[in-house]
Amino acid sequence: MIPIAKPYIGPEEQAAVADVLASGILALGPRVREFEQAFAAYVQSAAGGVACSSGTSGLCAAASVLDLPPGSKILTTPFSFIATANSIRYAGYTPVFADIDADTFMVSAETIREALDRDPAIRAIILVHLYGQPCEVHEIMELARARGVIVIEDCAQAHGAEEFGVPVGGIGDLGIFSFYPTKNMMTGEGGMITGSNRTLLDRCRLYIDHGAPARYQHTTEGYNYRMTSIHAAIGLCQLDRLPGWNDARRRNAHALSSALRDVPGLTTPYERPQCTHVYHQYVLKVQHRDALVAHLTAAGVGTAVHYPRTIPDQPFYRDQGYIGSACPIACRMADEVLSLPVHPAVSPADVQTIIDAVRSFTPTATPVAVGVG
Numbered sequence: 001m002i003p004i005a006k007p008y009i010g011p012e013e014q015a016a017v018a019d020v021l022a023s024g025i026l027a028l029g030p031r032v033r034e035f036e037q038a039f040a041a042y043v044q045s046a047a048g049g050v051a052c053s054s055g056t057s058g059l060c061a062a063a064s065v066l067d068l069p070p071g072s073k074i075l076t077t078p079f080s081f082i083a084t085a086n087s088i089r090y091a092g093y094t095p096v097f098a099d100i101d102a103d104t105f106m107v108s109a110e111t112i113r114e115a116l117d118r119d120p121a122i123r124a125i126i127l128v129h130l131y132g133q134p135c136e137v138h139e140i141m142e143l144a145r146a147r148g149v150i151v152i153e154d155c156a157q158a159h160g161a162e163e164f165g166v167p168v169g170g171i172g173d174l175g176i177f178s179f180y181p182t183k184n185m186m187t188g189e190g191g192m193i194t195g196s197n198r199t200l201l202d203r204c205r206l207y208i209d210h211g212a213p214a215r216y217q218h219t220t221e222g223y224n225y226r227m228t229s230i231h232a233a234i235g236l237c238q239l240d241r242l243p244g245w246n247d248a249r250r251r252n253a254h255a256l257s258s259a260l261r262d263v264p265g266l267t268t269p270y271e272r273p274q275c276t277h278v279y280h281q282y283v284l285k286v287q288h289r290d291a292l293v294a295h296l297t298a299a300g301v302g303t304a305v306h307y308p309r310t311i312p313d314q315p316f317y318r319d320q321g322y323i324g325s326a327c328p329i330a331c332r333m334a335d336e337v338l339s340l341p342v343h344p345a346v347s348p349a350d351v352q353t354i355i356d357a358v359r360s361f362t363p364t365a366t367p368v369a370v371g372v373g
């Protein structure tokens with residue numbers, strides 16, 4: 001089976017972890033600071049970097065330091081992993097959803113402008129660079145700055161992605177990254193907070209360490225969301241390889257798109273001009289999704305659906321009074337999207353297997369039985 005994700009753990013990672021264990025400095029240590037500096041430099045984050053325990057804890061810290069009145073409205077996308085919206089609730093604010101664009105699967109500057117015009121009470125925005133593609137972040141920043149609205153970039157899926165040659169994560173007031181094992185680079189579990197707003201990033205540094213600028217001096221609210229030296233050591237190895245891995249993802253994606261573009265019943269991913277899409281996921285829009293998944297599984301091709309339900313349509317959000325059908329384009333995309341393997345371990349032969357498997361699908365054919373064991 002060609003898996004949908006395959007984290008790389010090489011001898012360098014193993015040696016780096018062994019070194020940390022031998023040093024005895026497992027929690028905050030030189031490796032964490034080194035990783036923060038190297039990652040912040042890579043994404044050109046003017047305010048620096050704050051390593052944390054996950055993308056989720058980074059998002060929760062970022063939302064929590066905004067210092068807005070309780071219940072303030074924060075605009076975000078309905079089509080993302082649940083952590084994006086949950087972090088708004090975690091910080092005591094109210095998520096508001098703008099519908100997405102059917103080509104990019106993301107909120108656009110236009111949908112953001114409409115939402116801000118409709119509801120001037122919106123105080124902040126959490127954007128998501130979904131599947132590795134930057135959203136219209138520069139244009140959205142202009143809109144937001146003009147209205148005094150804060151912007152957090154959720155870059156959990158977009159390490160190294162660029163709009164107009166500028167990496168995501170340093171454009172908004174704050175940015176967050178995830179280093180979960182399936183991401184473009186990983187640390188096991190882990191995250192990084194970046195951004196252009198030094199005041200907010202300094203608050204995040206306190207927030208992820210019990211609000212303590214010095215030992216047992218707690219000046220603000222905070223928790224233990226720190227990254228360990230073990231995770232940072234893995235991150236430093238992976239960061240070195242990230243540009244090469246992103247190139248491999250892009251090569252695989254372009255090979256898939258040029259071979260699948262003419263296949264009826266599916267749409268290959270749209271790449272925004274003047275952007276570097278780093279293909280965290282390679283996502284088709286398809287008809288007959290269930291039958292295609294069964295066909296691909298039988299052919300040894302792993303697939304996944306990111307995401308089968310919009311956030312407002314999740315039972316928990318419906319219980320809070322959100323209307324499942326409120327973002328109709330996002331709902332339609334939840335029925336159509338299908339991710340194919342695109343990660344760096346997908347070889348040219350694997351790409352051909354995937355192409356042959358997709359091209360041999362006919363919606364009327366009876367799916368081949370999936371072997372077990």
Ligand SMILES: Cc1ncc(COP(=O)(O)O)c(C=O)c1O
Binds near residue numbers: 157
């Ligand atoms: C868009 C998005 N935001 C946030 C997260 C949360 O990151 P983590 O799993 O590191 O907590 C993820 C992870 O899947 C994600 O894809």
